[in-house]
Amino acid sequence: MSIIKQKEFAVLLFVVPLVFILFNFYTGIAAPQATEVINWGAYLWNFSMIIGTYSMFRKHLLTITEKRKEWPYSVIMFISFFVYFIAGYVHPPTFKWIMDFVQTPIMMTIWVGAFTTFTMVFRGARTRNWLGVLLLVSTVLTVLRMAPIGETIWIGFPIIGNWINKVPNTAVMRAITIGMGIGLLATMTRELLGKETHYLGEG
16 A cells, blocks of 8 residues: 555545544534435445455456365355355245245354353353352252253242343443443544554554
8 A cells, every 4th residue: 555545545534434433423414414424334345245256256267267275165155155055036935935934044053053152151261169060059040940841950040040131231231332432432433543554554
């Protein structure tokens, strides 16, 4: 990126958010113009999807033509993409059948990976100190709250699990959200002041 382009990009990143803050959020004077800019962002997002599709096709075509490792999966990707795309526009019942009987079972299979994560939590929650015990007990109570067998074993499991979910968990999530908001605000302020220059390739 040349020096001129770096300066133009930095000025653009400073001016556009400042215009949004001053003329749209606080005064509402430039609301139509802000809406137009947001619409242009949606259009650019669509073009980025086209570029991403082109990059995906190019990568998998190279994989197939050069017979790289796992190239049959690239063939399956092409077949799946075109069947899915054509069915969506030509024959909607086939598209619905693919959604109900192909994609949904695949997504459910992916969610089975949550059990692996669950076992990793148990292996990581070594009961060497009270924090490990607390994590282990909270995890068990939360699982028993969600599992139908929990209420069958003892009616108090759902009550305790709901309390853990609504009180400690909500407090932690609010703290994380507040921290993320402060971090985003600090990053935006640094970018507006020209202190954040990593996107210009300056490290």
